[in-house]
Amino acid sequence: MKDIKIIKTGINVSKMLKQLEEHPEDWGSQSKMNNIDSLLNYGYQELSADVLQLVVGGVRTVDDFVGDTEICVPTPAFHKHTEMVRFLQRHFKNFRRCGYLSLPIGGVVDSHIDVGTYYLTKDRYHLSIQGRYEYHCGDDVTIVEPGTLLWFNNKKMHGTVNVGDCTRITFVFDVPHKNNKPYY
Numbered sequence: 517m518k519d520i521k522i523i524k525t526g527i528n529v530s531k532m533l534k535q536l537e538e539h540p541e542d543w544g545s546q547s548k549m550n551n552i553d554s555l556l557n558y559g560y561q562e563l564s565a566d567v568l569q570l571v572v573g574g575v576r577t578v579d580d581f582v583g584d585t586e587i588c589v590p591t592p593a594f595h596k597h598t599e600m601v602r603f604l605q606r607h608f609k610n611f612r613r614c615g616y617l618s619l620p621i622g623g624v625v626d627s628h629i630d631v632g633t634y635y636l637t638k639d640r641y642h643l644s645i646q647g648r649y650e651y652h653c654g655d656d657v658t659i660v661e662p663g664t665l666l667w668f669n670n671k672k673m674h675g676t677v678n679v680g681d682c683t684r685i686t687f688v689f690d691v692p693h694k695n696n697k698p699y700y
Contacts, residue, residue, distance in 0.1 A: 519654030519669040527663040529645045531599040536568070536616065536645070536685065542593040543568045543618070565625060569615035570594045570601070573634065583632020588612050600687060603643070612638060614689035616645065619678045627652070627675040638690040640670035645687055648680030660686075 536542075543566050571594060574587035594601065604611045613634075619625065630640065642651070644664045651660050653674035660666065668674055678684040 517656040517658065519672055519674075520651065520656040520658050521667045522658065523641075523665045523667060525661070525664050527643065527665055529643065529663050532597070532603070532687070533645055533685075535597050535599050539593065539596050542596065543616075565623065566618045567615050568593060568597075568618075569613075570597055571612065571614050573613055581632060583630070583634050586634060600643075604689060608641075608689075608691050610692055612690040612692065614687065616685055616687050619647075619649070619676065619684040621678055621681060621683065623678045623684070625676045627673040629673055630670045635670060635690075637693050638670075639693050640668060641689050641691065642666050642668070643687040643689075645685040647678060647682050647684030649684045649686070650677045650679050652676070 569591050571588050571590050573582040573585060574589045575582050575585055576587070600614075604614070642660070642665070644660045644662050644666075646662055648662075649660050651658055651666070651668070651674070653668040653670075654672040656668075658666075659679070676684075
């Protein structure tokens with residue numbers, strides 16, 4: 517596979533899941549903060565996916581497109597989800613925008629490309645927290661199990677289907693591209 521790379525499997529995500537269960541009020545934080553980066557523009561269906569952002573993109577004016585800015589702003593949830601923050605700091609050091617995405621059983625995130633200059637210099641990763649999902653990117657397709665860390669080429673068409681028997685939760689995060697090596 518060239519557009520999806522499984523980096524590691526079997527990661528213990530139980531502490532991250534526990535913190536999610538302790539703070540259910542954090543889901544939907546982007547809408548509570550009036551974040552103008554609409555998930556609908558990127559293939560997410562309004563009623564099928566939910567988000568819990570730890571670091572969001574920001575803009576200087578209402579006319580700015582968040583996909584074209586380097587501004588990154590921690591949310592209040594950033595300070596509650598310390599297990600995930602520790603994981604990122606331990607393995608990636610310099611991470612940028614990030615958050616949890618949920619998708620109900622049978623839910624679909626249609627194929628899309630992440631649009632904007634921000635994404636041109638970032639690598640995108642998933643850490644699967646709960647559920648089983650099929651992920652596709654370019655010509656690659658894989659089944660992702662909980663505890664799987666993967667990189668994918670978000671400059672190509674990508675999307676997912678929850679093929680498991682529970683809500684899929686995955687943590688999506690960006691890392692500045694480094695030395696033509698998209699994996700850590």
